[in-house]
Amino acid sequence: MLALKLAYKNILGAGLRTLLNVSVLSLAFVLIVFYNAMIDGWNRQGKIDTQEWEIGEGQFWHPDYNKFDIYSYREANQEIDANVQQLIDQNEVLPVLIQQATIYPQGRMQSIVLRGIPADQQLLKLPTKGLNMQEGICPAIIGKRMAKSTKLKTNDKVLLRWRDINGTYDAIELRIDTIFKCDVADVDNGQIYIDYHVMQKLMGMKNCATLLVSSNSELKDLDGWNYRSTDVLLKDLNDLTNSEKISGMVIQSILLMIALLAIFDTQVLSIFRRKREIGTYIALGLTRKQVVGIFTVEGGFHSILAAIVGAIYGIPLFIWINQTGLSIGEADMGITVAEVIYPFYSLQLILISIVLVVLSSTIVSYIPAHKIVKMKPTDALKGK
């Protein structure tokens, strides 16, 4: 308590030096919180979007299905049994049929992944209502990335060619009904969606599905299907955001190091300039350890003040950014990232940041303060 009181007095008495240290440290503090909140916000939005657009509360895969191997798609489907059909009827799972196909936009040939999804589904955000067959033309929906890469627009027609269950090639003209905007790249890039029942007919795969999207997080076991939890399905996104966090740590560490260097420098200078004061403390009855404690707490106090100052200008800034979001443009990086990111400030993030800043500034304050232990009080009193 005494050390805290003294540190508070001394730190206020130091004036401009304190202002400088606290400013740099608070900037480091605010940037650490902000950067991590941006990554957390991105991750959070990415998870929500991926769940809403692609994976629901988990998926059941055909045992041979490998998302990253298009050659596995041909065999990776199976007939839906009565048990699964009941779950489909109860909207517990959504069947999706996946096959490889080819389209010929403007006479070019492009390999795509064809997905059959029930037009009346409501589990995923995909705008599938327009997928019902109309006047012999098969409607399809694609994402904006796919539209950009194929130069297809709404109501454009494009030839679709596929190989059915018997190995026979067939073709049909698709009409682009809707071009949807989705932040999940996997839902969009190279994908064309048609009606699930239409696709069954085209492929000759009656009542078959490649995977089932679940709407029930409790449902984890279906005979003949491999369960993939949201954790497993979101692993790539988590890994990506974690790697971003790590690369961000380098910048944060540099900034924090600059701030800590300023505190270290101030403490070294303080101990040099305030030798007589140190001697006086000892003459008044403080032990050397107590004096070291005063100087260490004083350094650590910078971080407390920095947290307060950071909160004063950081909180309104964070609230404003949280309301407006931070636009990162429409750059297509092939990853799940929203055009506007809303940072997410968790209590855990703020507490970890405070502990990190307070602890590191206390440690750098202790290092020079520790030299006081070796100081002779008689020399200190003379200011030597």
Add this chain to the structure above:
Amino acid sequence: MNNVVIDLKRLTKHFPVGNGKFTALSDINLSFSKGEFAGLVGPSGSGKTTLLNIIGSLDVPSEGSANVLGKSIAGLSQKQAAQLRNYHIGFIFQTYNLLPVYTVYENVEFALLLQNMTEGERRKAVMQALEWVGLTDKEKSKPSMLSGGECQRVAIARSMVKQPDIVLADEPTANLDSKNSHHILQTMQRLNEELGVTFIFSTHDEKVMQYLKRKISLADGRVVNDETVELIANR
């Protein structure tokens, strides 16, 4: 001797200088009784401050013994020495050594913060100490707002607030003009008489010597003369 508070026997202090050593004090044999108003006088380098530092447990003798209030200075741990200074010894320095960021009140109070006193008890003691030195109206001032004389009076209040057994004053008037010197010396003399606190000065200021009841002359680290006020007066 009755009521001996400081007992120095064959006290010697060396300081390392290069490969050799410098002897600051040599074979000092002195004792001080409770309530003395004594001074160590002599030119610069005679060992006055070194002797005060040893008595104040800020330093230890190289040889011989220094017993203060029955405790051997050489045998004290850092914590014990700090406790001795905190409860029993007050210091007054030539340069006042007030803490610049604190008010007069807080500077005086500082000496009591390590003692388990309530805030009310501390306030009472601080105000009494400020009254002794006539600075009750300056309790909220910072040292930078005070004159040299006032700063030294604050230092006296700080040394006296815990009602120590011994006050060690190292050249207390060196930075003061004649009027302020007399003022603070009269203050210390009054406190010595009223409270029975032992005052030991280190000085070569003639003004201080007028007030001393015992004058111990040092030269080259040795006691060359030790006389009481009666002996001085009889000359």
